[in-house]
Amino acid sequence: MMLSEQQQVDMFWYMLLARRLDERAWILHRQGKIAFHISGIGQEAAQVGAAFAVRKGEDWVVPYYRDLALMLYLGYTPREFMLSLMGKREEPSSGGRQMPSHWSLRRANVVSHSAPVATQTPHAVGIALAITMRREDKVVLTTIGEGATSQGEWYEAVNWAAIHRLPVIFMVENNHYAISEPIEKQMAVEGAAAKACGLGLEGIAVDGTDALAVYDVVARAVEKARRGEGPTLIEARMYRLTPHSSDDDDRSYRSRDEVEAHKRRDPLLRMRQHLEAQGWLGAERLQALEAEIKALVDAAVNEATQAPYPAPEEAAGPLFCSEVTHA
Amino acid sequence: MPEMTLVEAIRQAMDEEMARDERVFIVGEDVGKRGGVFRATLGLYEKYGPERVIDSPLAEASIVGVGIGAALYGMRPICEIQFADFIFPAFNQIVNEAARMCYRSNGEWCVPLVIRAPYGGGIGGGLYHSQSVEAFFAHVPGLKVVIPSNPYDAKGLLKSAVRDPNPVLFLEPKKGYRLLRGEVPTEDYVVPIGPARVTRPGRDISLFAYGMMHYYALQAAEMVAAEGIEVEVVDLRTLAPVDRTTILESVRKTGKALIVHEDNLTGGYGAEIAALIAEEAFEALDAPVRRLCGPDVPGVPFSHPMQDWFMPNAPKIAAALRALAAY
Numbered sequence: 001m002m003l004s005e006q007q008q009v010d011m012f013w014y015m016l017l018a019r020r021l022d023e024r025a026w027i028l029h030r031q032g033k034i035a036f037h038i039s040g041i042g043q044e045a046a047q048v049g050a051a052f053a054v055r056k057g058e059d060w061v062v063p064y065y066r067d068l069a070l071m072l073y074l075g076y077t078p079r080e081f082m083l084s085l086m087g088k089r090e091e092p093s094s095g096g097r098q099m100p101s102h103w104s105l106r107r108a109n110v111v112s113h114s115a116p117v118a119t120q121t122p123h124a125v126g127i128a129l130a131i132t133m134r135r136e137d138k139v140v141l142t143t144i145g146e147g148a149t150s151q152g153e154w155y156e157a158v159n160w161a162a163i164h165r166l167p168v169i170f171m172v173e174n175n176h177y178a179i180s181e182p183i184e185k186q187m188a189v190e191g192a193a194a195k196a197c198g199l200g201l202e203g204i205a206v207d208g209t210d211a212l213a214v215y216d217v218v219a220r221a222v223e224k225a226r227r228g229e230g231p232t233l234i235e236a237r238m239y240r241l242t243p244h245s246s247d248d249d250d251r252s253y254r255s256r257d258e259v260e261a262h263k264r265r266d267p268l269l270r271m272r273q274h275l276e277a278q279g280w281l282g283a284e285r286l287q288a289l290e291a292e293i294k295a296l297v298d299a300a301v302n303e304a305t306q307a308p309y310p311a312p313e314e315a316a317g318p319l320f321c322s323e324v325t326h327a
Numbered sequence: 328m329p330e331m332t333l334v335e336a337i338r339q340a341m342d343e344e345m346a347r348d349e350r351v352f353i354v355g356e357d358v359g360k361r362g363g364v365f366r367a368t369l370g371l372y373e374k375y376g377p378e379r380v381i382d383s384p385l386a387e388a389s390i391v392g393v394g395i396g397a398a399l400y401g402m403r404p405i406c407e408i409q410f411a412d413f414i415f416p417a418f419n420q421i422v423n424e425a426a427r428m429c430y431r432s433n434g435e436w437c438v439p440l441v442i443r444a445p446y447g448g449g450i451g452g453g454l455y456h457s458q459s460v461e462a463f464f465a466h467v468p469g470l471k472v473v474i475p476s477n478p479y480d481a482k483g484l485l486k487s488a489v490r491d492p493n494p495v496l497f498l499e500p501k502k503g504y505r506l507l508r509g510e511v512p513t514e515d516y517v518v519p520i521g522p523a524r525v526t527r528p529g530r531d532i533s534l535f536a537y538g539m540m541h542y543y544a545l546q547a548a549e550m551v552a553a554e555g556i557e558v559e560v561v562d563l564r565t566l567a568p569v570d571r572t573t574i575l576e577s578v579r580k581t582g583k584a585l586i587v588h589e590d591n592l593t594g595g596y597g598a599e600i601a602a603l604i605a606e607e608a609f610e611a612l613d614a615p616v617r618r619l620c621g622p623d624v625p626g627v628p629f630s631h632p633m634q635d636w637f638m639p640n641a642p643k644i645a646a647a648l649r650a651l652a653a654y
Contacts, residue, residue, distance in 0.1 A: 093432070097430060097431055104432045104435060104436065119420065122391075125392075125393050125396055126400070130396070160389050163384065317430070318433065319429065319430060319469050320429060320437075321437030324401065324492045
């Protein structure tokens with residue numbers, strides 16, 4: 001499943017868009033213009049690689065809070081991201097109820113998730129169960145951090161999917177830190193992929209800084225799931241290049257040398273060098289992409305800044321739905 | 328109209344809803360071939376097959392979490408928690424996920440889910456097969472909590488729960504599964520979620536109860552009627568949303584209120600009814616609001632003398648009614 005030149009440049013474009021939006025969020029936070037940001041910097045390659053492997057708008061995606069690049073590919077807009085950061089009314093995930101980056105986008109089959117980790121994994125399995133009951137050939141992609149694979153609900157859900165051979169791809173974005181805790185404090189095995197053998201499904205570790213490698217692995221898992229051959233656990237290994245969130249100070253638990261070493265393996269750099277080596281991305285084209293993205297980010301910030309906040313009394317609801325309008 | 332037991336009415340409701348709507352399915356521990364440990368799903372596995380009557384892994388969080396996922400996809404799951412005492416591993420999924428989904432997604436996602444759980448003591452079940460859990464859940468906005476006291480209501484309320492676009496916790500008084508009998512129409516009907524019912528009119532004291540305690544409340548009302556005390560018995564039926572109108576109308580008529588539940592006193596559901604009466608009908612009261620509840624001990628003991636000490640029953644309720652009448 002080779003991706004064309006255009007597709008690979010598109011991959012880079014989404015990675016770059018996510019990166020520039022994410023960087024702008026940090027700036028807005030330092031300027032006191034937003035209250036909170038949780039970053040996906042360093043994780044864009046795996047997210048975009050996986051995203052390109054699903055059928056956009058048809059397959060279902062159950063993400064976690066670092067998945068900005070994944071969300072952008074699925075149709076979440078820069079403006080919507082900025083609305084979310086600012087808690088504005090038109091923010092589509094929650095109308096300003098949830099903290100930023102707690103995704104939900106019904107038009108893209110992206111299910112709302114909360115903040116307690118691994119709560120979304122059983123939902124992904126339930127969606128896959130329903131897909132199977134309806135004899136459809138859709139699949140579910142669900143993501144999670146490696147720390148969250150310590151949760152009982154994660155094991156329960158993966159176990160269930162394995163028993164019933166459900167069409168789910170469990171992608172662990174192993175960025176090596178759960179806030180301050182390194183992976184050695186989360187698991188005795190080398191990585192989350194090793195957990196698969198105890199649960200009865202295929203487990204694959206892949207270099208999560210290599211978008212094309214992740215795409216290959218996820219695309220094969222998707223095809224397997226579509227054939228009715230069950231779930232796959234994929235661990236994409238990467239590194240969280242920023243603090244956990246805007247409220248965290250990572251200098252208290254990891255050295256600058258360590259972070260700098262990983263910055264030299266930045267997934268964006270890797271993709272850019274690959275495209276350059278192919279002759280698909282010269283300095284001029286890169287400059288054009290950067291300019292295009294900067295304009296998008298600027299416009300998003302401006303529009304979101306001018307957008308209205310929710311009225312205070314909108315906080316009173318909705319408690320209940322009057323009818324089920326989805327699916 | 329045939330007479331049937333509570334558990335038969337519950338089974339018939341599920342059977343009819345599964346026949347009416349192919350999106351309805353059952354999931355839980357031992358619900359398949361075994362037909363449930365209380366036989367609530369007896370025969371449904373044979374009738375609807377293993378795809379719609381699913382024996383789950385022994386893991387309550389995923390029973391509810393997978394149910395939520397399927398509901399998000401548009402299915403209508405009925406999740407069975409084998410005993411209410413075992414519901415706490417699923418507490419996070421019920422409270423943080425199912426109940427908050429509509430609000431947190433600003434109405435984009437709803438969770439049409441029923442969670443059935445047998446609750447209550449007096450059956451020799453000890454600490455972990457006797458609990459009443461309603462107060463934990465009635466506290467949570469976004470969740471409906473229903474407790475039937477008789478077969479007719481059980482069938483009609485469960486059908487309403489299955490058709491409701493929101494999550495409903497359906498607590499079944501397990502001691503009454505075969506003890507509570509009554510006439511139940513074989514045709515389709517629903518009992519709406521919300522309204523309480525005055526099951527015995529009276530002018531002296533309002534007696535509020537639900538589930539198994541309602542059965543004893545009627546017996547106690549009969550006992551004191553011979554002594555000239557006319558008790559109005561109100562079956563709450565739905566704890567969330569609660570029927571404030573019927574409660575307040577009754578208290579304004581009688582001027583005295585006794586609330587009975589087998590859950591322990593402190594922070595129990597009776598406190599909410601007492602607070603409602605104090606806030607809204609203070610001027611109508613001729614006596615302090617009284618509560619007759621399980622004692623504040625960590626559970627219902629197994630040994631019969633101690634279990635009897637714990638459980639409210641008709642003579643205890645009658646004694647409380649006499650004391651209140653004499654005030």
